[in-house]
Amino acid sequence: MFLYHVEISTTDEKNLVAVVIADSDDAAFKYAQTLAKRQFSPSQEIKESTIIEKKYLEKGRGYVFQTLE
Amino acid sequence: MADQQQRPWESDKSKLSAFELTKLDREGLSIIETIRERASQGYSAFSEEDLVFFKWAGVYEQKPKGEGHFMMRVRIPGGILTSEQTRALAAISRDYGRNVVDVTTRQAIQFHWLTTQSLPDIFDRLEQVGLFSYQACGDVPRTIVGNPLSGIDPHELIDTAPLVEQLEKHFLLNPEFDNLPRKYKISISGNIYNTGHAEINDLAFTPASKVIDGEERIGFHVWVGGGLSAKPYLAKQLGIFVLPEDVVRVADGVTKIFRDNGYRQKRHQARLKFLMADWGPEKFTEKLLELIGSLPEQGKDRTDGWNAGYFTGVHKQKGDELNYVGLLLPVGRLTAEDFAELADLTDRYGSGSVRTTNSQNIILPNIPDEKLESLLAEPLLQRLTPFPRTFVGYAVSCTGNEYCNLAIVETKARMLSIATWLDEHVELDTPVRLHMIGCPNSCGQQQIADIGLQGSLVKTESGTVDAFDFFVGGSLGPDAQFNSRLKGRVKADRVAPVIAQLLELYKKERLAEEKFHQFARRVGTPRIQEYFSDVIASVSAS
Numbered sequence: 001m002f003l004y005h006v007e008i009s010t011t012d013e014k015n016l017v018a019v020v021i022a023d024s025d026d027a028a029f030k031y032a033q034t035l036a037k038r039q040f041s042p043s044q045e046i047k048e049s050t051i052i053e054k055k056y057l058e059k060g061r062g063y064v065f066q067t068l069e
Numbered sequence: 070m071a072d073q074q075q076r077p078w079e080s081d082k083s084k085l086s087a088f089e090l091t092k093l094d095r096e097g098l099s100i101i102e103t104i105r106e107r108a109s110q111g112y113s114a115f116s117e118e119d120l121v122f123f124k125w126a127g128v129y130e131q132k133p134k135g136e137g138h139f140m141m142r143v144r145i146p147g148g149i150l151t152s153e154q155t156r157a158l159a160a161i162s163r164d165y166g167r168n169v170v171d172v173t174t175r176q177a178i179q180f181h182w183l184t185t186q187s188l189p190d191i192f193d194r195l196e197q198v199g200l201f202s203y204q205a206c207g208d209v210p211r212t213i214v215g216n217p218l219s220g221i222d223p224h225e226l227i228d229t230a231p232l233v234e235q236l237e238k239h240f241l242l243n244p245e246f247d248n249l250p251r252k253y254k255i256s257i258s259g260n261i262y263n264t265g266h267a268e269i270n271d272l273a274f275t276p277a278s279k280v281i282d283g284e285e286r287i288g289f290h291v292w293v294g295g296g297l298s299a300k301p302y303l304a305k306q307l308g309i310f311v312l313p314e315d316v317v318r319v320a321d322g323v324t325k326i327f328r329d330n331g332y333r334q335k336r337h338q339a340r341l342k343f344l345m346a347d348w349g350p351e352k353f354t355e356k357l358l359e360l361i362g363s364l365p366e367q368g369k370d371r372t373d374g375w376n377a378g379y380f381t382g383v384h385k386q387k388g389d390e391l392n393y394v395g396l397l398l399p400v401g402r403l404t405a406e407d408f409a410e411l412a413d414l415t416d417r418y419g420s421g422s423v424r425t426t427n428s429q430n431i432i433l434p435n436i437p438d439e440k441l442e443s444l445l446a447e448p449l450l451q452r453l454t455p456f457p458r459t460f461v462g463y464a465v466s467c468t469g470n471e472y473c474n475l476a477i478v479e480t481k482a483r484m485l486s487i488a489t490w491l492d493e494h495v496e497l498d499t500p501v502r503l504h505m506i507g508c509p510n511s512c513g514q515q516q517i518a519d520i521g522l523q524g525s526l527v528k529t530e531s532g533t534v535d536a537f538d539f540f541v542g543g544s545l546g547p548d549a550q551f552n553s554r555l556k557g558r559v560k561a562d563r564v565a566p567v568i569a570q571l572l573e574l575y576k577k578e579r580l581a582e583e584k585f586h587q588f589a590r591r592v593g594t595p596r597i598q599e600y601f602s603d604v605i606a607s608v609s610a611s
Contacts, residue, residue, distance in 0.1 A: 025477075029528045050536065050558065051477055051526040053509050059087065060335070 002054040005063050006032035011045040019063055025051055076248075077329040089250075089333040091118065097125035097207055098247045104128075105192070108185045112137030115185065125209060125247070127202030128188065131181055131472045139183040140472060141166075142205035143195060144241075147215025147233035148176035148425040152412040155423045157198040159409035161191050168405040172398055174465065174514050175214050175254065176425040177205060181472050203242060208249045210240040210324060214256035216264045217378075217424040221386040221393060221434050226276040226287045226371055227259035232316050239317050246324055250331035251339035254296070255320060257289070262376035266427060268303040268549045269295045269517065271341040272323050279310045279368025288312045290370055293323055293353055294345025297511040301551050302342035305350040307357065310368040322361035326353070375546025377502055377517075378428035381462055382455050383441065386434065392441055393434040396450065397457040399488075400466045400481045401429025410449050418444040429465060458492035459500060461485070466505040467513035469524075476507030478524035478535040483561065490565040495572055501585045503568070505537075516551040517543040519585040520568060525558065535561040541571070541597055542589030552586070553594045555601045563608045570604040571597070 001023050008016045018035050022028035029049050036046060055061045078085065079093060100122040107114040115123075120130055123139070131140045143158065150158075158178055162170045165187040166180035173179055183191065195201055205212055216222060219230035236255060240246055246253075256265035257274040267273035274289035289311045295304030311319050327341045345353060358364060380395035396411075411431060415423050420435035431453070436444055444450065464487075467473070469480030484505040504518035515521035521540035526533060536558045543552030559567050572585075574597070579588045589597060 025526055025533075029533070047529065049528045054475060054477065056474075 001057040002028070003057050003061050003063075004028035004032070004051055005053040007050045007052055008032060008036045008046055009048045010040065011047050014044070017065060021057055025054075028054070078250075078333050084334045086334055086336055086339075088121075088336060092208070092248050095122065096244070096247060097122055097209065098203065098242060098244070101126045101192070101203060104185070105189045108187075108189050110185075112185050122207075124207035125204065126188075126192075127205030127207075128183070129206060130474070132470065132474045134474050137184055138181070139185070139188075140468075141180045141183055141188075141191065141202050142173065143178045143180075143200055143202045144205050144212035144237075145176050145178055145200070145425050146213045146237040147219055147230055148217040148427070149215075149219065149230060149233075150423045150425065151198075152416045152421040152423065154198045154200055155412035155415075156409055157194055157200070159405045159412065161194055162405035162408065165191060166405070170403050170405055170408045171468070172401045172403075172425050172429045172431065174401075174427050174429060174512070175212060176217065176427050177212050178425070179468075201241060204240070204247075206252075208251050208253075210246055210249070210253045210255060213237050213240075214254070214258075214265050214270065214427060216258040216260045217380065217426045217432055218260065218264070218386075218393065218434070221391070222260055223385065223387045224261050225259040225387075226261065226278070227313065229257050229259045229274075232257055232274075232313060235317050236320055239321065240324070246328065249324070249328050250333045251336065251341075253324065253327060253341065257316065259287075260376075261371055261373040263372050263374070263546045264376060264378055264427075266378065266517075266545055267292045267295070267372075268545050269297055269301075269514070270304060271296060271327070272320060273304060274311065274316060276371040277310055277368045278371055279365060281365060286312060286368075288368065289316065290367060291319060291323075293350070294342045296340050296342045297514055297516055298340075299509045299511070300337075300342075301511065301516045302346060303549050303551070304342075305345055305353075306367070307350055307354045308367050309354060309357070310365040312365075315364065318361055319357070319364070322357050325360065326356055330356075372547060375544060375549075377463075377545070378426050379430070379463065379500070380426060380428075380432055381430065381457055383445070390437075391434070392436045392438065393432050394436055394441075394444065394450075394455050395426075396431045396433065396453040396455050397462050398430050398453060399461055399485050400464055402481060403453065407449060407453065411453075414444065414447060414449065428463075459497050460488040460491040460495070460503065463500045463502045464488040464505075465503070465513055465518070467507055467511075469507040473507065473512075475510060476524070477526050478507045478561070480505045480507045480513065480524060483535075484522075487565045487568070491568060491572075494565075495569050497572060497576065499584060501572065501575075515540060515543075517545055518552060519543065519589070520571065521552050522564065524561075527558065527560070537561060537564050539567070539571075539601065541594070542586045544584075544586040548587070550586075550590065552589075555594070555598050557602055557605045559605055559608070563605075567601075567604055567608055570608075571601065574600050
């Protein structure tokens with residue numbers, strides 16, 4: 001099982017980051033897109049999803065992202 | 070462990086990660102005996118914890134995890150091998166590793182596809198020829214990187230081969246250093262072109278001189294706290310001059326400081342670079358001198374550039390009597406048969422020595438003038454050529470998702486195909502170093518490349534494709550600097566033409582003698598970004 005870092009861009013040029021637990025790249029895309037869609041209005045669509053990194057799922061693993069100033 | 074004196078980091082266990090607590094109760098190197106005892110029972114005889122400690126024996130589980138196949142890394146101190154050792158390595162690959170031999174960016178040799186059952190025999194075969202996989206991975210001092218031309222180098226101030234041997238003897242299987250906070254990489258080189266890549270090692274020695282008692286002495290300056298991975302740092306120079314006879318004493322002291330003061334709470338912040346970032350070189354120097362006694366202050370730095378570890382071609386050795394022939398291994402991989410044949414060639418034409426470089430290539434040293442022509446006519450040298458084309462000759466890649474569990478994309482074959490395409494389509498008189506990595510962990514040293522390429526996996530409505538982020542302007546040496554990321558991701562099948570377009574800009578706007586990384590820094594990332602954005606927009610539209 002891996003912890004995935006996935007970037008998602010939408011048709012209206014919004015960019016999101018999803019962190020999901022999955023056992024394959026395909027599953028990671030699916031879970032990330034499902035999670036992301038919950039943040040959208042119905043008119044928004046996912047344009048592109050990108051797996052940037054995966055790590056073994058272990059206690060203490062994670063990703064750090066800088067917040068907007 | 071009850072009768073053992075408490076180690077400095079044991080006093081506050083709240084500052085230890087879960088794995089550090091495990092390391093307190095388990096001597097890492099004991100896994101070698103465990104493997105020997107249980108290997109015949111197969112993969113299932115080992116616990117998950119055992120498999121983590123396999124690293125101390127130089128063995129990693131390869132992709133797909135859980136199916137019982139392993140990668141093994143073999144230490145090649147200073148990159149110097151005898152023909153007998155080369156044959157032994159080739160035979161291991163042939164018998165157990167599906168004929169694959171990789172040369173790594175730290176001069177080591179890697180095998181793939183090994184099973185647990187094969188490991189004891191491989192350990193034995195290696196030991197019989199004086200080689201070891203032990204401590205090639207894990208939280209220990211790794212193989213010592215050295216100048217692959219030690220002893221024959223017209224550009225070295227001092228032959229460092231004996232010092233590599235002393236360091237190897239001091240650190241290999243030394244229980245004092247079998248539990249460091251994290252991996253620990255040492256390099257030493259007397260070459261004035263930084264062949265040891267000093268700035269990206271935890272501890273590095275580079276050539277220096279100093280007048281002591283009226284006499285100019287050749288010695289070393291010391292660099293501490295470099296490393297790549299997702300958070301790269303360039304090593305800092307300490308304020309000392311080290312004579313050759315003090316090298317092991319200094320290495321011992323720096324390593325003890327790391328062992329006793331390095332961070333053990335979070336593994337991703339445990340490398341020596343984080344301690345150096347907090348302490349700074351002045352405090353580190355002070356602590357070192359407290360521990361090992363006084364040393365002369367810094368002398369004159371004698372590093373004069375960076376050759377990126379490349380030696381391809383035919384070159385005169387020190388003394389002008391013999392030659393060394395630097396061969397290209399495309400992206401560092403060759404077959405067991407070819408490796409064995411290199412051993413035969415060095416016996417026939419040279420002195421029975423094969424050398425590995427940290428640019429993932431091979432050197433055959435000590436070739437007399439009268440044998441050169443015949444050696445160069447050998448069929449193997451038509452494939453592993455000493456005269457590579459511009460791009461294939463300077464292309465580096467990590468292992469990629471063929472064997473690595475964490476890589477997102479394939480890299481080795483792709484890097485080779487991109488470099489080959491560039492050689493066929495771009496005329497360029499200056500080498501451009503291309504490095505490709507399959508994830509952000511930097512095994513292919515992307516950050517020091519002229520053009521670095523980091524893989525990702527992109528899913529769109531039309532399907533899933535590999536894609537790459539671009540980084541420009543990295544180098545080591547006197548103008549060491551990591552490269553800068555460009556915004557915009559390029560699909561894998563468009564990477565080569567996009568690089569070609571970037572090189573058109575370089576060719577058009579470079580100054581005389583200006584290398585790509587120098588050009589990228591002079592014109593600045595905003596200028597290259599503007600051009601790059603236009604290129605990828607046009608490539609996407611086409």
